[in-house]
Amino acid sequence: MARDFAADILDPVAQQIVSNVGTWVDKEVKPVASEYEHADEYPVPLVKGMSDMGLFGIKIPEKYGGLDLSFECYAGVCMELARGWMSLAGIINTHVLVGYAISEYGTQEQKDKYLPMLVEPQIRCALSITEPDAGSDAQAIKTTARRDGDDYIINGQKMWVTNGQRAGVYLVMTKTDVTAEPRHRGITAFLVDAGTPGFTSGKKFDKLGYKGVETTELSFDDARVPATQVLGGKEGSGFQHIMSALEVGRINVAARGVGLAQAAFDDAIRYAQKREAFGKPIFEHQAQQLRLAEMAMKIRAGRLLTLDAARKKDSGVRSDLDAGIAKLYSTEMCQEVVLDALRIHGGVGYSKELPLERYYRDAPLMVIAEGTSDIQKTVIARQIVKDYPV
Ligand SMILES: Cc1cc2nc3c(=O)[nH]c(=O)nc-3n(C[C@H](O)[C@H](O)[C@H](O)COP(=O)(O)OP(=O)(O)OC[C@H]3O[C@@H](n4cnc5c(N)ncnc54)[C@H](O)[C@@H]3O)c2cc1C
Numbered sequence: 001m002a003r004d005f006a007a008d009i010l011d012p013v014a015q016q017i018v019s020n021v022g023t024w025v026d027k028e029v030k031p032v033a034s035e036y037e038h039a040d041e042y043p044v045p046l047v048k049g050m051s052d053m054g055l056f057g058i059k060i061p062e063k064y065g066g067l068d069l070s071f072e073c074y075a076g077v078c079m080e081l082a083r084g085w086m087s088l089a090g091i092i093n094t095h096v097l098v099g100y101a102i103s104e105y106g107t108q109e110q111k112d113k114y115l116p117m118l119v120e121p122q123i124r125c126a127l128s129i130t131e132p133d134a135g136s137d138a139q140a141i142k143t144t145a146r147r148d149g150d151d152y153i154i155n156g157q158k159m160w161v162t163n164g165q166r167a168g169v170y171l172v173m174t175k176t177d178v179t180a181e182p183r184h185r186g187i188t189a190f191l192v193d194a195g196t197p198g199f200t201s202g203k204k205f206d207k208l209g210y211k212g213v214e215t216t217e218l219s220f221d222d223a224r225v226p227a228t229q230v231l232g233g234k235e236g237s238g239f240q241h242i243m244s245a246l247e248v249g250r251i252n253v254a255a256r257g258v259g260l261a262q263a264a265f266d267d268a269i270r271y272a273q274k275r276e277a278f279g280k281p282i283f284e285h286q287a288q289q290l291r292l293a294e295m296a297m298k299i300r301a302g303r304l305l306t307l308d309a310a311r312k313k314d315s316g317v318r319s320d321l322d323a324g325i326a327k328l329y330s331t332e333m334c335q336e337v338v339l340d341a342l343r344i345h346g347g348v349g350y351s352k353e354l355p356l357e358r359y360y361r362d363a364p365l366m367v368i369a370e371g372t373s374d375i376q377k378t379v380i381a382r383q384i385v386k387d388y389p390v
Helices: 012-029 033-039 044-052 071-084 086-105 108-119 238-274 286-314 320-350 356-367 373-387
Strands: 125-128 144-148 151-162 169-175 187-193 199-204 215-226
Touching (some): 012 071, 033 356, 044 086, 071 238, 071 286, 086 108, 086 125, 086 356, 125 238, 151 169, 169 238, 187 238, 238 286, 238 356
Antiparallel strands (some): 151 215
């Protein structure tokens, strides 16, 4: 269990759940994570463990069979999963995010159809925004959905879709009006079931890190999808719905940054007390004490920012500023802490025998996915300036 996880910073229910997940991570995940990661193998028993704990239904309302816990609790759980293996927090990310979008914005028919299936989960979810020519500038997507009677016909290419092969339902961003101004008014989100004719999942990317979970291309070639699969039932609201769901994704990624940094710190402070140089443990050299103190401070700051963003989301108000700040800080901090942990380990930190090299390869994903650090800064700047009208 992470030493920094002070009981008083989480509400009691969340604390109990997070503590249980932390115990499971120490026992079941830490001993096997690097083995799965080096083999780039989907961790079936670990995913089953997460499912047995109800984590896939953590944000699904109780009336559909879910746990309906707070975002604060979810953030704490993601920190603990990432402390064991960052990919595990990635596996539930788009599932929870899409479940949230359906609960919050779906039609009653969509809620009744999907939410009970997401609890166990009988099916898993993926989110598909990014395309070969549109990433940060999501409104530049070229995938189109054209109305045809009671259906829409979707055409286009998507890429970088996490859970892209194993998902049962995909929340897909499309354009239903390519001439709309502002552009977001022409964007519509669809719930596309796996197996829809004309819809295929393609190449799996070979990645630097974030292994074990597949990230793929998707292709839509005259894929016919019923109009009842438009999220919320109305054209033109897709951008707003997906941006709101991305606040959940950014809390997840911020939490991953905190959890991964905590794992690196835990290893570093233990090693620093065992390894000797110049006649004493390296921890006794003040330069290392200062380094470790800074690492602990940064992790604490990231944890508090992330929980703060989660609590804001729990309050039901728009929280892109808070989620953006938490993600920006925690993921950039994670890179620094992981590198410092490597420095503390000296040469052995560079070996594949220790998990440090895995942390080092996993850390950069988080400054890219769910919006790069530059994009978080633009989101933050857009919000903060509103408080200073001139
Ligand atoms: C492993 C992995 C998993 C992913 N999973 C998913 C997923 O499940 N679903 C999904 O839809 N996408 C997913 N993505 C895609 C991810 O969200 C995008 O890669 C990310 O948003 C950046 O887009 P891009 O790669 O097109 O970079 P670009 O948008 O081309 O950006 C390139 C560089 O330009 C900078 N830049 C761009 N615009 C600006 C600006 N206005 N101001 C300043 N700098 C700017 C960026 O910060 C970046 O440094 C995943 C990516 C990875 C690597």
